[in-house]
């Protein structure tokens with residue numbers, strides 16, 4: 130593995146009972162890269178994020194982060210090592226305030242150099258920090274979930290459909306946030322259906338179908354790849 134590879138996923142499989150959600154996925158994410166991940170619903174994108182972030186143990190294969198084996202570690206361990214993720218459907222502590230949600234995340238992370246004030250200001254949530262999290266709109270809940278992940282001071286972020294359900298104006302704001310984090314040096318794996326959003330925040334993309342990678346390269350090239358076209362238009 131070359132020295133600038135931060136995350137290496139090698140031949141990872143994940144089965145639920147007799148159903149194989151991941152059928153041997155391999156990918157590298159280089160330090161500083163923002164790699165996009167697209168594919169139809171059910172193709173295994175969230176499962177892959179769940180395996181990398183320690184929610185699921187892989188049924189086979191390896192996950193290495195900075196050369197260290199992390200497949201099967203708990204999500205706490207994985208986040209201490211420097212990977213955190215957002216959730217496709219954020220689940221903040223609804224009866225806690227916005228600020229308290231960030232404080233809880235900070236209290237779970239050792240040696241975070243981030244402060245709640247900075248996180249809330251960065252995410253434009255400072256003005257609503259004393260509101261109950263359940264009162265936030267979709268975009269704000271997604272930003273708060275990003276804040277929870279940022280509290281652990283990740284070197285790598287796994288972003289699961291952060292753009293889904295947002296207005297075009299909110300999408301631009303969220304894309305700008307991700308780009309700012311990348312400027313800070315955070316490496317990213319970004320799952321997204323919205324191709325315009327992906328084009329703004331990623332370099333290369335991987336296309337998955339039925340638990341397997343079917344394309345790796347530039348987003349524009351994906352649109353002309355026969356296998357990709359078949360998956361999106363033929364099925």
Ligand SMILES: Nc1ncnc2c1ncn2[C@@H]1O[C@H](COP(=O)(O)OP(=O)(O)O)[C@@H](O)[C@H]1O
Nearest residue numbers: 145148150168169170171172173174175176177
């Ligand atoms: N915990 C689980 N138990 C059983 N099946 C699951 C579980 N998680 C995901 N799956 C199945 O695995 C497949 C991939 O799901 P998912 O990774 O969520 O897809 P995507 O994020 O690409 O839409 C789907 O068929 C889904 O129903």
Ligand SMILES: [Mg+2]
Nearest residue numbers: 174175176217
């Ligand atoms: Mg998903």
